[in-house]
Amino acid sequence: MKGTSVILDQYKGRAAAAFIEDGKLSDFLIDPADQTIPVPGAVFRAVCDRPLKGQGGMMVRLPNATGFLREGRGLAPGQPILVQVTGYAEEGKAVPVTAKVLFKSRYAIVTPNAPGLNISRAIRDEDKRDELLEIAHSVMEESEYGLILRSICETADADEIAEDIATMLGDAEGVLSAEGTEPELLLDGPNSHLLAWRDWPTPDSITDEQGGFATHEVDDMIEQALVPFVRLSGGASMYVEPTRALVAVDVNTGGDTSPAAGMKANIAAVRDLPRQLRTRGLGGQITLDLAPMAKKDRQTFESILRAAFKHDSVDTTLAGWTPLGHFELQRKRERLPLAEGM
Structure with missing residues (x-):
């Protein structure tokens, strides 16, 4: 079977997404069984706990876990700080986090710590780049945050791009304006369906009906994996x-x-x-x-x-x-x- 397709369904009672390319499982995403663990992309208000001498890092307290911030210089124990989860924690280890918080979607990435409007270098058509800059300016004109428009914007609808920028800008403003001093989840990370929409290329077909995995033999492909x-x-x-x-x-x-x-x-x-x-x-x-x-x-x-x-x-x-x-x-x-x- 030639071509690409995305199948969105449930597997083992959890949301899952499969990317099929020429009849083979090319990518697979599934929500964690433990819904309480921090997932990549989640933004927390953390509290600095203790520095790791010699490593320049800082252990931080999250609501239900401990995080490890690699770039911890200049921070003091008890200080609240915004962090974003960068990966899943290994068993018995702290959750990896970063202070460089990004708000990423399919078309736009809002960068509060890096001002400026940027277009993906993969988009080389100057007319298209100018068009995308106009869209960016129209939405970001009163914001001091930075913005990156991803390569998929080259073939996307202008209204969809503008809506995506506005959504990410709203998320950024909501998180950065949140008040408090205790550890708190401010923005959850994407689930498997949202992550598939955000990061996978546009497929030839999309199936989101219940039982899609069985229909397209994804269950067998998962067993092989x-x-x-x-x-x-x-x-x-x-x-x-x-x-x-x-x-x-x-x-x-x-x-x-x-x-x-x-x-x-x-x-x-x-x-x-x-x-x-x-x-x-x-x-x-x-x-x-x-x-x-x-x-x-x-x-x-x-x-x-x-x-x-x-x-x-x-x-x-x-x-x-x-x-x-x-x-x-x-x-x-x-x-x-x-x-x-x-």
């Missing part, structure tokens, strides 16, 4: 297995015994790796135990790896090779692991 084994082209395979410390990816050549078997298996693995990590909700440290290949092929492999992650929606850093010949990645933990969410 819960299994470590992944079949690759040419008889190769890989295992994607999360542990407490890291995500281990083991690449195997299968029955191919040709001299180029290792390189072919590794290329097939990394081309599919971003999709596998997205659908499984995996992040943190990722270690690739690759099939044997010559050191002279490493540069080519890295180029293909870099290209595979170039358009991935989750920030991923290519850390490099270890002395044992493994390749390491560092990926932002902004998804709830699928297996944990089940």
Whole structure:
């Protein structure tokens, strides 16, 4: 089945969204089972608790959790501060937060701490950029906050863009004008349906009727994403297995015994790796135990790896090779692991 489609439905009693591309599950989002945990994008009034000496960070108190603010210099214990959740907390660890609060939607991002009107660099048509600046000025003319218009604005309706800017501006003004000194949730983060609308590209079709997952066989695709084994082209395979410390990816050549078997298996693995990590909700440290290949092929492999992650929606850093010949990645933990969410 060619093309792209978005399926919005319930899974295990919770809101979930699936992005299907050419008949494969390309992305999957699901609300956490515990509705009380802070979700990425949520804005809190936090209270500074204690500084972490030597790290420059600050532990902060949230309504029902503890947060870790990496940029904590200049803050004092007991001081209230606005923070935004940047990812899910690992078990037994504090919730990661930032003081650089953003109000992000499908078309607009309002930036209270960074004034100025900016258009995505991906929009290169000067006439379109001028048109978008006019829309931005018409809505933001009396505001001192900054604004970023996202690349999807290039093909969007002007009224929808203006409405989106106004909504985000209203959220920002409401949060920043809130009074109080105790920890409080000021703006909840997006659920899976809203996050899909905000961040996914426009699909060829959208299905939001009840039972859509069963109709489009999404349930079966989710079950496949819960299994470590992944079949690759040419008889190769890989295992994607999360542990407490890291995500281990083991690449195997299968029955191919040709001299180029290792390189072919590794290329097939990394081309599919971003999709596998997205659908499984995996992040943190990722270690690739690759099939044997010559050191002279490493540069080519890295180029293909870099290209595979170039358009991935989750920030991923290519850390490099270890002395044992493994390749390491560092990926932002902004998804709830699928297996944990089940």
